[in-house]
Amino acid sequence: MKVFGIDPGSERTGYGCLDTDGSRHRLIVCGAVSTSPRASFPEKLLLIHQTLRRLLAEQRPDCVAVEDVFYAKNVRSALKLGHARGVALLAAVEGGYPLYEYTPAEIKRTVVGYGRAEKAQVGEMVRLLLGLDEVPTPHDASDALAVAICHVHSTHGDAHEVMAAAARSARRSPKSWREYRP
């Protein structure tokens, strides 16, 4: 099974794809979409969306796991993060992939065994579980791999499936809107 993990962020969106038989995992690709500080915010969104769409089309994973977020420093950073996460989810849904969401605490608990683990501990477990010599960098990439590993190890996958059947029929055209033409 191929799992594609995403850790969305407005400055850097991490991604990681792994192949697994359920207990042994193999890293296929990981990285982060880093946007230029000179780019406008809409340009950043475009880059995140285009890159994820390209990678998903290249990898054709069996499912996509995305970090879920309920918390942000303030309303302003929540708005920014929401924009980035929105275009990341869109890339997955457009591709028709079953989509799963996990909170940061679930990811840490599943990967490290402790819901309040430090970033470094998560990175180290990702390194060990994937049999790598070094922790993948930047940390957004290893965070995305942690989401993917969380999905594989989670026994409650079904509870987190937010779009499976629906995603498969994603290419149907939208039906529900109200419109007025004079």
Place this chain on the structure above:
Amino acid sequence: MKVFGIDPGSERTGYGCLDTDGSRHRLIVCGAVSTSPRASFPEKLLLIHQTLRRLLAEQRPDCVAVEDVFYAKNVRSALKLGHARGVALLAAVEGGYPLYEYTPAEIKRTVVGYGRAEKAQVGEMVRLLLGLDEVPTPHDASDALAVAICHVHSTHGDAHEVMAAAARSARRSPKSWREYRP
């Protein structure tokens, strides 16, 4: 000049397109993308994005004006609104349209003459300025038309242009990301 206004929201995204010579405006189309309460959140994002893309391709406006937001009730609603606004901006940027953003206060000040105007006052001014018999419904549609009218009447358009030159070259492929393949 054809201006396409968007008022993004996670439950309902308003849109409105008008034709103008700078002082007289004519309504072309307006409406709102309303998502089913049964739809998953990613499905809602897909519907918003697909509908706006289709409408923009249909209308080919000279520019797109979107309501800017800095405020939300709380972090949770900011995150939700951010997702919807993210896919709305993406639709505009993908189409390569010059993109302008206006805050709710700027829109009210420009359309009604008072930055803290009530929703009903905005609707009534939209009705008058477009020479309509009734205020367009739902209110998200007339709010979107207010953003478009704000853009036309704003003498500071340039200051609000967030993506013009960049948008025109939007179809270039993304260049900036870091990737690791074992």
